[in-house]
Amino acid sequence: MGLEDKIPEGILTTSLEGLVNWSRQNSTWPLLFGLACCAIEMIAVGTARHDIARYGSELFRASPRQADLMIVSGRVSNKMGPIIKRIHDQMLEPKWVIAMGICASAGGPFNNYAIIQGVDKVVPVDVYVPGCPPRPEALLYALDKLREKQKSETFAQYREAEQRAIRTSADIDALAAPRSKQLA
């Protein structure tokens, strides 16, 4: 005989972790920023045709302190790298990152001194979206994948991620090093 037999009908039981994950899955708020052409497709997910609101993610926030999802939509230049890092640091834990498109994932066609070959060299990435540009449906699929990940995360993992995320200003300076070398 379990607890289910004792409590009245219509009462649900769950773990605190499950409840927190469920609420995070259904209210992940993206940061309001775009880097290049992929951003146009990202904007399209907010339209009635694609309706990102079904995931509870229609509130694109202009402040990193109110957002928990960074969608990197476009190529990341050396100049933007430290800025993205700083904005990511300003987002509260737990936070997630989607690299949207081949430029954000791996540099894309821009294999040159000005472009960082993947935003994962600057911030940790949870989901990569292939394509140039990926369609809005691809970004929604990435959100689905992220929701699967969020569902299985534990409080212990959140704590570990927080500790890993702590970096020094020397890390930020190091981002500029390859560019300085190429310009020398």
Ligand code: SF4
């Ligand atoms: S992946 Fe294609 S569409 Fe997206 S930023 Fe790069 S060049 Fe533009």
